[in-house]
Amino acid sequence: MKFGLLGRTLGHSFSPRIHSALGNTNYELFEREPSQLQEFFADPELQGINITIPYKVNALEACDVVDPRAERIGCVNTMVRKDGKWHGYNTDYDGFVFTLQHAGIDVSSKECIILGDGASSATVHVALE
The missing domain is CATH 3.40.50.10860 (Leucine Dehydrogenase, chain A, domain 1)
Known part of the structure; x- marks a missing residue:
């Protein structure tokens, strides 16, 4: 294996x-x-x-x-x-959401800027939604 x-x-x-x-x-x-x-x-x-x-x-x-x-x-x-x-x-989704929660960052009702346009930025976009 x-x-x-x-x-x-x-x-x-x-x-x-x-x-x-x-x-x-x-x-x-x-x-x-x-x-x-x-x-x-x-x-x-x-x-x-x-x-x-x-x-x-x-x-x-x-x-x-x-x-x-x-x-x-x-x-x-x-x-x-x-x-x-x-x-x-x-699993990048879960890691990003955990990092926000662990840092005490609440993104609800906030405007966020995502720098980049690759696979990771797509993950962050969905997580922020």
């Missing part, structure tokens, strides 16, 4: 060290080019992946089952293989 992080350039990632500190020593970095994604997602040994730039939309398209919130956002950052099918989630 394989677990890890999918992205195009990952040399800066601390994910393997973080996962190792939490007890998951079986976490790899998967640097792939767009032309390699179909074969990558088809690997039956792959059981769970986190997804980063630039593949969050590609990951959603590769899922057999997509969480309704991730569908609304339009991308996934976490995929889990269950019964041979990819299930996609957007």
Whole structure:
């Protein structure tokens, strides 16, 4: 079984060290080019992946089952293989909402500016709604 992080350039990632500190020593970095994604997602040994730039939309398209919130956002950052099918989630949403709550920031009835237009900004937009 394989677990890890999918992205195009990952040399800066601390994910393997973080996962190792939490007890998951079986976490790899998967640097792939767009032309390699179909074969990558088809690997039956792959059981769970986190997804980063630039593949969050590609990951959603590769899922057999997509969480309704991730569908609304339009991308996934976490995929889990269950019964041979990819299930996609957007855990960035939960992380952003938790951060606001933990910091005591109430955005209701507020105007907010989102800088950027990538997958993360789409997540923040839905969370702020």
